[in-house]
Amino acid sequence: RRGLEVQVQGRAAVARELKGLREAMANHSGSxxxxxxxxxxxxxxxxxxxxxxRTSIIKDMQQTLLDLEKCLEKGKERWAYLRxxxxxxxxxxxxxxxxxAAMQEGExxxxxxxxxxxxVCERMAEEERKRSRAALRDLEQQHQEKIEVLLAGLQGSSGGAGSSSAAAGGEEEE
Known part of the structure; x- marks a missing residue:
């Protein structure tokens, strides 16, 4: 009976989690x-x-309990024959x-x-790591592009050839 109660409670917890996810999915915007x-x-x-x-397991357990109760009723008669x-x-x-054996099956x-x-947790964590890596690559690429634009601006403002040595050496030639 305790195993049945555990299964019913587990099913209720999973059902609550499922309800929350369905609500989150409904609130999930298309953008x-x-x-x-x-x-x-x-x-x-x-x-x-x-x-x-879990529902199937619970039904099976309930049927098993009913069968067991019937057997126990018969068993009371059988115990009378044990001398x-x-x-x-x-x-x-x-x-x-x-x-x-029943406990081992449950375990x-x-x-x-x-x-x-x-x-499932590992799979979701891996997906999150992939998203994070992709976001990091995008940020690095944007940063690199900004640096290239700034360097091109510096080279253009200092006169072309002399600016490459200025950028490399830190001094400006005129």
């Missing part, structure tokens, strides 16, 4: 860059799939093994989900 809009849409799609997957401590010990071992699913989230 902003397409890369961030695409990244938002990819994240919305991924979260929608996650909500659907010796050895039979009881074997029955308890089987129950514990089933519980451990594997959680680890897989965590890995998927880490992968």
């Amino acid at each position: 902003e860059d397409a890369v961030s809009k695409t990244a938002l849409q990819e994240e919305i799609d991924r979260l929608s799939e996650d909500v659907q997957r 010796s401590p050895g039979e009881m010990r074997l029955a308890l071992e089987q129950l514990l093994k089933a519980g451990v 594997v699913a959680l680890e897989k989900q965590t890995a998927e989230h880490e992968e």
Whole structure:
């Protein structure tokens, strides 16, 4: 039951995040860059799939709980047939093994989900690094162009040939 509650809470958290992203997408103006809009849409799609997957898991868990409750009702009858401590010990071992197996399956699913989230975060971080590098290259290019314009202006104002040595040597020749 606790695993089911965790899944329901996780689905609710993902649904809230999805709602926030959808609102952000709706507020996203058309003039902003397409890369961030695409990244938002990819994240919305991924979260929608996650909500659907969690819903499926929750339905499966609910069905399992119903089946387990039926078995427990039948199990009460079965426990009545256990007469010796050895039979009881074997029955308890089987129950514990089933519980451990269910917990391990849940842990594997959680680890897989965590890995998927880490992968998405890495992908988004890499996209942001690419955008930052592109912006830096643009700024460097603009800076270089401004320097070239200023140098051309200095060369033009000091008379051409003499200005190249002035720019290089720091002195002006006339």
